[in-house]
Amino acid sequence: MSIQLTDIVKSFKTDRVLDSLSLGVSRGETLVLFGPSGAGKTVLLRLIAGVIDPDEGRIVINGVDMEGVEPEERGIGMAFQNFALFPHMDAHANIASPLTARRRTRADIEDRVNEVAELLKIRHVLGHKPKELSNGQKQRTALGRALAAEPSILLLDDPLRNVDAKLRFEMRLELPRLLKAQEATVIYVTQDYKEAMALGDRIAVMGAHGIAQVGTPEDIYLTPADTTIARLFGDPAINLLDVVPEQGGGGPEIQLSGARMPLDTAYAGVVGRPCILGIRPETIRFTEAGAPGVIPVEIEAETPLNEKTVTLAATRAGREILISRPAGTPGPDRGTAHIAIDPSGALLFDQATGKRIHPGESA
Structure with missing residues (x-):
């Protein structure tokens, strides 16, 4: 599915977070939202998901205007920073929950949960409830739940933030393969420029109130729009x-x-x-x-x-x-x-x- 955002405005009291933001994401594309904390990346994901509404502007998914469309009707898989796991369910049940809601067979559910858990290296904690999991395990469980249902659109809010360095490196290699196999349209938030370069077909660099530059990883690195973006990409710095x-x-x-x-x-x-x-x-x-x-x-x-x-x-x-x-x-x-x-x-x-x-x- 494609996503088209047109002239999006969102304020919280007197703080205008997004100001006339426009952005398009093509079917099957992985777009990375990159930028510092407070740039509005998570707000933008929540707007697309329907968790909050824009003050102005249009959100169109696959040609359909999303005004008035509830989150559960948008066909979107989400993994946000706050995990949002069901506390009374173990990790297995949390990952399986979207499949259970669709009345998939027990065998299908087992196969899919095990496949995702193997990828995310959490098979050994599938029987644990959220309170027994580390933050990294909670984050991977939330990501697993989003991936398990194979949605047409995936919104991933820095899903590897609490993951250790070794697994984070492995996931940078494995996630693109998995996402391409699912043919999902993905918007992926990160503050890690290496992750943005590794995962994105394109990168949208967010600045004050909106998008400062959109381009391929090569475009952003070799021809940054300004010195601020130039400093954000590269180690050692430009x-x-x-x-x-x-x-x-x-x-x-x-x-x-x-x-x-x-x-x-x-x-x-x-x-x-x-x-x-x-x-x-x-x-x-x-x-x-x-x-x-x-x-x-x-x-x-x-x-x-x-x-x-x-x-x-x-x-x-x-x-x-x-x-x-x-x-x-x-x-x-x-x-x-x-x-x-x-x-x-x-x-x-x-x-x-x-x-x-x-x-x-x-x-």
Whole structure:
């Protein structure tokens, strides 16, 4: 089923949480809602589910306007942060409850509950009631209940928040496969950018009162709409340096540590405009002195992080730069070093607004 939200407004007293929000989710798509706490992600799920009503705007599911349609009539599976488990039922009965309501056979129910419990690693607690479960087990039980009924639409509110790191990693691999197999339309809330990148066909980044950017994980990472979004995605974080592009002999360029770094010629229109240069740490490499565009830096610290090594360096003006390279790759750990930056990977943002400057844009 498809979901279409048009000009949604929702306020609580004087606090306007969502302001003229519009968003579409295609049939069978997994859309991740990503953003900080308080951005309105859970509110948006509750509006779609029918738990609360919008002040303004339309919610259309599979071509049908949901105004006046009760939650139980919307054909939606939900797993919210507060678990909402039946306290008098054990985990097995909680997961089975939507199947029992549909009068599925006992054999079908057993097969489905065991399948979901195996995926979520909770078969050993199926006989336990909610008060006997840890928060992580409660969360997985709530997720299992949502998955068991194989609904056409799934609303998942940070369902792996209380899960340990190992299982969380495994679920990032398994959940997409399961959701695709069910052909469900999914809206998945998370504050973990790695989870958003792993699970989403598209990501909707929520900002103040609405959607700040929608795109594929690659779009969001490589072409963030502003510096705020650029900072949210990536570990280590993107380097953001104040610069003013100049006109060089071969096109636009900037100066770092007294060296000239060329920019893509498509940025010729922003020469003289105060900008912020965005450079992902993994796009910077150590190199030998003397090559064109090489920038001298001083190594301040080096930190091994399992699969990568992160180096903190400083330009001659004292501006810090993070450099990331695969673990085991040789690189300097002290003293003066030289780096090269691929101009095609450099981003420019307007210094006043933080908005990304598109290639070809003029000052």
